Amino acid sequence: MYFPKRPTFNPSGLLVGLCFLSLVSISTFWHLQRNDSYSWWWTISVKNTSDPPEHEHMTPSVSSIRNKDGGMWTVNSLGRLGNQMGEYATLYGLAKLNGHQAYILPAMHQKLAPIFKLTLPMIPSELVDKIPWRKYHLHDWMSEEYRHIEGKYVQLTGTPCSYTFYDHLRHEIRQEFAFHDYIKEDANRYLLQVRGQRKTVTYIGVHVRRGDYITVMPNTWKGVVADKSYLDKAMNYFREKYHDAVFVVASNGMAWCKENMDASRGDVYFAGDGQESSPERDFALIAHCNHTIMTIGTFGIWASYLAGGETVYLANYTLPDSPFLKLFKPSAAFLPEWIGIPADLSPLLPKS
Structure with a gap:
């Protein structure tokens, strides 16, 4: 009876194969990270902004955000309490008006979340600088062109504080600023x-x-x-x-x-x-x-x-x-x- 010859184990061949797979993986990851269109799928964990502050002795829950080229809108975090509230409410109103999901920066979360039961998710600090933001400056009142702001990754700038941005959502805005x-x-x-x-x-x-x-x-x-x-x-x-x-x-x-x-x-x-x-x-x-x-x-x-x-x-x-x-x-x-x-x-x- 004929028995086929058993293959001989070749360690050097296995090593070459592993190196090749590693290079392919690294190249693919680098390409996805550098892709300016950001048409990649990512999953991140962020702290839920509606969580009670830490001194209430409750462990913050964690929510998962999944985004497949859906974009994100945010706003700069400038000034003290009143300015930050104006920026948050303006972001809330304009993002909804333009059909995009709003997120807040870590600095704004740190300022407002200990006071209010916010619902907008926070962008993790390690991700903020990796996003190709389109900066869009606002003056202090609503203008017609703000109804048609283009871009998936928009960062609103300025310190707007005008009911004209959000008063049509008065009930929702007051809910956003519900106190702990x-x-x-x-x-x-x-x-x-x-x-x-x-x-x-x-x-x-x-x-x-x-x-x-x-x-x-x-x-x-x-x-x-x-x-x-x-x-x-x-x-x-x-x-x-x-x-x-x-x-x-x-x-x-x-x-x-x-x-x-x-x-x-x-x-x-x-x-x-x-x-x-x-x-x-x-x-x-x-x-x-x-x-x-x-x-x-x-x-x-x-x-x-x-x-x-x-x-x-x-x-x-x-x-x-x-x-x-x-x-x-x-x-x-x-x-x-x-x-x-x-x-x-x-x-x-x-x-x-």
Whole structure:
């Protein structure tokens, strides 16, 4: 009987084969990474932005994102709380309008996720610089061309803060900025203390923006900040309308507020330390009130937007030739139903 000869094992041949397969794999991977069209399929794990903050002693869940050339839109992460909220809401509105999935950068996640129950996923930091972003700059109000922005990998830039980008989605935006439970509980606890033995209370949140604006507004923008007269008028409006009104004041200039706001009736409560060391707490307090008095700045705009109710704001606080009006359109920043009280511009006028 014939038995075929058993093949002889050749180690060198196996080694050559393995090397060849390795080279093919490396070449393919490099090609996919460098492919400018990004028509490759990838799977990454990202932290769910709706997870509670770490100090709530809960382990964050992880969600998986799978993208097959579906693209992604994001927005730059600039400024403090109010600016970041404006950028997030604008991204949410424009991405949906243009039919793309929105993602936020790690810096924005770090700023907003500890405060709000966001739903937009975060781009992992190791992926951000590998994406061929098309930068698209926005001014502060909605324009027709923003309905037709081209590109699968778009990064919106600028610091937009205008309801014209997202107010048609008002309910969804307010849901995006729903506070974590521990923040709501803290705000409600404080407001309950303010109520005391009163049978009924109408809470009026007051945000007084001072700080660097005291010098920046007159010296750079030909404008003013809120003065005593404005706050008296705004508070008297609510006092006359609501017999049970109480005012909860948050400010980065609390010493000035205590000297210039009429607290003689026992209906004014100065919250926080006046240094903005806990801006999220100050913000939550104002946003949990029934109505709002704001001065200037995106912090007050967003607190008013989330609170709902009536809002009184400082109107016409710059001279007509202010360069600020080239960047900021008041009619696109303050909702039509809000009540404007004109500022006193006399400090900006030449002395006669």
